[in-house]
Every structure is written in structure tokens, then in C-alpha cells.
Amino acid sequence: MTTINDHYLKLKAGYLFPEIAKRVNAFCESRPEADVIKLGIGDVTEPLPGAITAAMHDAIDEMSQRETFHGYGPEQGYAFLREKIAKFDYQDRGVSISADEVFVSDGSKCDSGNILDIFGDNNRIAVLDPVYPVYVDTNVMAGHTGSADEQGRYEGLVYLPVTAENDFVPEFPDEAVDLIYLCYPNNPTGVVASKEVLKRWVDYARSNNAIILFDAAYEAFITDPEIPHSIFEIEGADEVAIEFRSFSKNVGFTGTRCAFTVIPKKLKAQSSTGEAVSVHQLWNRRQSTKFNGVSYIIQKGAEAAYSTEGREQTRQLIDFYLENAGRLREGLEKVGIRVHGGVNAPYVWLKTPGDFDSWGFFDELLQKAHLVGTPGSGFGASGEGYFRLSAFNSRENIEAAVDRFQKLVS
DSSP states (O other): OOOOGGGGGGGSOOOOOHHHHHHHHHHHHHTTTOEEEHHHEEOOOOOOOOHHHHHHHHHHOOOOOGGGGGOOTTEEEEEEEHHHIIIIIIGGOOOOOOOGGEEEOOOOHHHHHHHHSSTTTTTEEEESSSOHHHHHHHHHHHHHHOOBBBTTTTEEEEEEEOGGGTTTOOOOSSSOOOOOEEEETTTOOOOOOHHHHHHHHHHHHHTTOOOOEEETTTTOOOOOOTTSSSSGGTGGGGGTTTEEEEEETOOEEEEEEEEEEOOTTOOEEOOSSSSSHHHHHHHHHHHHHOOOOHHHHHHHHHHHSSSSSHHHHHHHHHHHHHHHHHHHHHHHHHHTTEEEEEESEEEEEEOOOOOOOOHHHHHHIIIIOOOEEEGGGOGGGGGGGEEEEEEOOOHHHHHHEEEEEEEEHH
């Protein structure tokens, strides 16, 4: 009989967000009259900016003519988009990233999991706790862990707690690690990392021959001028880091799919024989073999986000969601809820009120206020007793959600 990858059997019952959807669907079936407001999954709600849709329409028209038709594109992405990324996201910030160090893809979620293809099975891996579940689950799938304990922590991973008690700043691991996942602005807590914090991690990676996998999917929401948008703003990071970015949340591409990963050519890893190997070349080989690239139409839309009009419209979109986050934060604080995030990020991370645990508060919020959020324990053991709310929704729903939440806990 055909065998399966047994590592999948070590995964917990289900990925966090499908489990939430399952519970919400069951509630809606039993209470069809309930007006449920969903602030759980971080999915955008507002339409794509006009400059982007116009560029995509133009690209569709190009595809209808033989002279301007595009078939397979370059696996690394079209130069017109990679050059814009390199200029506006890095070079204009004083960061020496070139267009040929940028790899366009269909999602940073995909890339942060697929990157494991090019790393060995004997690496020691560190993750923050709580953490975006994809980092953990993809390592489980790849066979890099043992089984999970009662708290959901997997044997073989090094967990770095980030809670209010340590101001959400992770301590260095007690043991040497090889791969370190960092996400800032952080998902789920919504906190940011100062330049000093990132420098300490870059220095750690350089001293320990480790590589940082830096998820900057929410960097566009940073408004504090002192907070770095990229790990490559830290000197020496181009020798120890890979950065993942996305057009999903800043431009609204969750259903359109476009992202990019930056791998500097200076970055090296080691073969089993001790030879220094270019990570850039390995990723290029992986993408050329397993990926056919993002469609021309989508990449033209992404390029338009860097036009003068596109940047203005994108900024308005980001500001809209940030105002949502601010209203959530202020509304919860008015009724005595301890809140984090929601300033430089589109997520609000709150301490569950009373004696509620994370899933208990999820059920209470759903049943009595018809609101959906994300239980903190779904992001890791250190997330127990916390709860995440997403600012991705209409202004009307955000205001209604604040009102319902205040009535529930008052």
C-alpha cells in the first residue's frame, strides 16, 4: 500500500483558521439570524486601489494582442517589478538591495514554508511564542520536529516566549540555533522591534553562523520613523538574513496573490562537507524547478503600487486600516482591557478579561456578542490568556464591534 508522509500526522487537529471557521459556521447554522462580525483572520475587505486595477486592465488588453502577449515569465519575476521593489522598498531607504536579489512569488506564506526546501534537516530552529502558525506547521511537515506536548509545543523546536512580562522582546535561546524566525510588526501581537533589538539579533546570527528568516509582511503599517521597515537596515544583515514581504495587506492582494522574498548574494550556508554555498543560487534553482512565476497581469498591478498615484492610494488604504486598529484599541482600553499592538500594526492583542482562557473567551464573544476573533493559544502556548482582533474590516463593522465588546465586558 502507498505510504504517506507520517510527519503530517503529528500536526494538531487543524490549522488555526479553518478551526475557527468550523466553529463559526456551526454557530451561524444554529443561529441564522445572528449578525456575526468577523475580526479573526487577517483578510482585507476594501477594494483594490484604482491605479492598480487600471494597470491590470491594461495588462489584460495587452494579453489580447499577439504583439503584446506574454506567456511564461521569468521565475524570479519581471524586471519591471523587481526594479521598483529594489528602488522604493530598499534603495530609497539607504539599503543596498539590487533587483536581482528579489524573487517575486505568489505569497510570503508560501515562501516562508517553501524556504525549508533548501535547508538541511539537522538545523536547530527557533520560533517566537506566540507565533504565526505557518512557521511551526511547515517545520512539522518537513520532519524537523518530534511530537507536540500538552501545550502544543513540538519537540525539536526552540520556543522564545514573547509576552507582556518581557515587553514582547525575545531573549536569546539558551542553546545554539541555526534558523531563527522573526516577524515584525509581529503577527499576532502587533508589536514592533526597535533598531536596537534587530541589531542584537543580527549580531547574534553573525556570531553563531545562523540565518534569520525575517517576515516583514506588515512593514507598511509602521508609522514610527524610528522603527526599521526592513532587517536589511541593520548593518551586516545582508550576510545573515532572508526577508519575506507581501502585497496582500498593504495593497489588498490577499485574493490576487503577489509577494516577494529578498535573498542577498552575500548570504551563505554550509553543505554537509563544510563548503560555503550561496543561498541565493539555491533558492533560484528551487524556484526555477518548482515555480512558474506570478502572472504578468498581477505583476503589472503590483508595479502600479509604486507609481505616484498608486503610492498615494495605497497609503490611504493603510491609513484606513490603521484607524480601524486605533478605534479597536481605544474602545477596549475604555472598558479596562489591557491592549497591545494596534499602533504600527493592523492587529490588536488583548489580555482576556476575567478568568477566561483564550478559547473560552472566543466562545463567549461569539455566543453573546456575535463577534469573531482569534484565540491567542492558537498561536502558541505563550499566547494562552490573550486574544487577537484584526482591523481588516469596514469602518461600520469596527464601530459596531467596539460597541458590542464594551457591552459584553462592562
